[in-house]
Amino acid sequence: MRFSRPQTLKQIADLIQADYIGNEDFPVLGINEIHRVEAGDIVFVDHPKYYDKALESAATIVLINKDVPCPENKALLISDDPFRDFVKIGQHFMPSTPTTELVAADAKIGEGTHISPNVNIGAEVVIGDNCYIHPNVVIGERTQIGNNVIIHSGTVLGGDAFYYKKRETGFDKLKSVGDIIIEDNVEIGANCTIDRGVTASTIIGEGTKMDNQIQIGHDTIIGKMCLIASQVGVAGCCIIEDEVTLWGQVGVTSGVTIGKKAVISAKSGVSKSLEGGKLYMGSPAEEGKAAYKKYVLLNRLPELFKKGS
Numbered sequence: 513m514r515f516s517r518p519q520t521l522k523q524i525a526d527l528i529q530a531d532y533i534g535n536e537d538f539p540v541l542g543i544n545e546i547h548r549v550e551a552g553d554i555v556f557v558d559h560p561k562y563y564d565k566a567l568e569s570a571a572t573i574v575l576i577n578k579d580v581p582c583p584e585n586k587a588l589l590i591s592d593d594p595f596r597d598f599v600k601i602g603q604h605f606m607p608s609t610p611t612t613e614l615v616a617a618d619a620k621i622g623e624g625t626h627i628s629p630n631v632n633i634g635a636e637v638v639i640g641d642n643c644y645i646h647p648n649v650v651i652g653e654r655t656q657i658g659n660n661v662i663i664h665s666g667t668v669l670g671g672d673a674f675y676y677k678k679r680e681t682g683f684d685k686l687k688s689v690g691d692i693i694i695e696d697n698v699e700i701g702a703n704c705t706i707d708r709g710v711t712a713s714t715i716i717g718e719g720t721k722m723d724n725q726i727q728i729g730h731d732t733i734i735g736k737m738c739l740i741a742s743q744v745g746v747a748g749c750c751i752i753e754d755e756v757t758l759w760g761q762v763g764v765t766s767g768v769t770i771g772k773k774a775v776i777s778a779k780s781g782v783s784k785s786l787e788g789g790k791l792y793m794g795s796p797a798e799e800g801k802a803a804y805k806k807y808v809l810l811n812r813l814p815e816l817f818k819k820g821s
Contacts, residue, residue, distance in 0.1 A: 513690060513711045518552075519539035521540060524540050524601065528589070528597040529820045530597060531579075531658055532588060533582045533587060533590065534573075534582060535587070538573070538587040540552065541553065541577075543711050544711045545749070547731070548709075549571035550570055551571075553573035553744060554573040554577065556594040556598040557576050558577045559580075563580065568583070572586050572754070574587075577593070578589055581733075584589075586673075596674055598684050599685075602744045604690040606689035606692075609634055611634060612786050614633070616635040616636070616653075619638075620638045620639065621639045621762060622643065623641050624641050624657065625643040625644070628645055630642075634653035634654070637651040637654065639657045640659035642660050643660065643663075644657070644661075646662075646664045650668075651669050652668075655694070658725065662793070664703075665702050665703075666702050668704075670692050670708045671708070672687065672688040672708070673686065673688045673730030674729065675688075676683075688711075689710070690714070690730065692708050692714045693713050695792040697718055698718070698720050698722075701723045701724035702725070703724055704726045705727050705728070711730040712730055714728060714733075717737070719736050720734055721738075722746075722769060725743050728747070729748030729750070730749070732751070733752065735751075737754055740758045741762075747766035750764055750767065750768075750769070752770050753769070756785065758776050761778055763781045764782040769785040769786075770782065770785070772788035773776050773788060774786055775790075777794075781794075783795075788793070793807075795814075
C-alpha cells in the first residue's frame with residue numbers, strides 16, 4: 513500500500529511513538545508485507561528467525577523490536593510491538609469507509625454493466641463496461657473490476673484476510689488495507705470468496721474462469737486464462753501462473769508458486785511450489801507418473817503380501 517503522499521521517518525516514528533535509526537527526513541512511501549515490499553516501504557518483523565529476511569528485503573524501512581545494526585541506505589523503527597504498530601500505520605493512512613447504502617455514492621460503474629437486486633458495492637469501487645453482477649453479490653471497498661466480467665450470486669469480494677497474531681489474551685487481527693483487482697473477461701461462480709490483500713492486491717488475471725464455492729486467500733495472484741473448479745481453496749500469498757488448471761477440491765498452502773500450464777488433479781494437496789507444464793495429483797501433490805506407480809503398487813499390496821507369506 514502506498515501512502516497518498518510521501519512521509520518522513522520522523523513523522524512515522526511520532527505516529528507510533530517509536531525510536532528510529534536513520535535520517536529523520538528519510539522518505540517513507542508506504543507499507544507492505546515481506547513478499548510484496550518495494551523500495552520506500554515499511555516492513556515489520558518481530559521474531560529473530562526473520563530478522564535477516566526483513567533487513568535484506570527490498571523494503572527500505574524496517575519496523576523491528578530490537579536495536580540492530582542498520583543496513584546501508586535503510587532506516588529502522590524500533591518498537592516494542594511491531595505487529596501492533598504496523599496495524600496502526602495501516603489504519604491511519606487507509607481507514608475503512610463503511611457505508612449504509614447498497615451502492616456507495618463514489619462507486620464508478622461502466623456502460624452496459626448490469627447490477628442485479630441486492631448487490632452491495634462499497635466505497636471507491638470501480639466496475640468496467642459490459643459486466644453482469646448477479647443478485648446478492650458483495651463487492652468490498654476499493655475493489656477494481658475490469659470489462660466483461662461476470663460474477664454469480666452470493667459471491668463476496670473483499671473480505672478481510674485471515675491473519676492473526678496469538679496473544680495470551682486471544683488473537684489480534686492484522687487489519688486489511690489492501691484491495692482486489694479482477695481483470696477483463698473473468699467469470700466468478702456462485703458463493704465464492706476472494707479476500708483482499710493485507711497491504712497489497714489480490715489479483716484474478718484476465719480470462720480466468722472460476723466455478724462455484726471457491727476460496728482465494730489474501731495477496732494471492734491468479735494468472736491469466738486459469739481454470740479453477742468447484743471447492744478449491746487457495747491460501748494467501750500464492751502465485752498461480754497463467755493457464756493453470758485446478759480441479760475440484762484442490763487445496764493450496766500459503767506462499768507457494770504453481771508454474772504456467774500445470775494441471776492439479778481433483779482433491780490434491782499442494783504443499784510446496786510446483787513446476788509448470790506438468791500433471792500433479794495426490795496429497796502432497798506429486799507428478800502424475802510417480803503417483804500412478806504408487807497407486808498401482810498399493811493396489812497390488814494384498815497380492816504381494818500373499819505371495820510373501
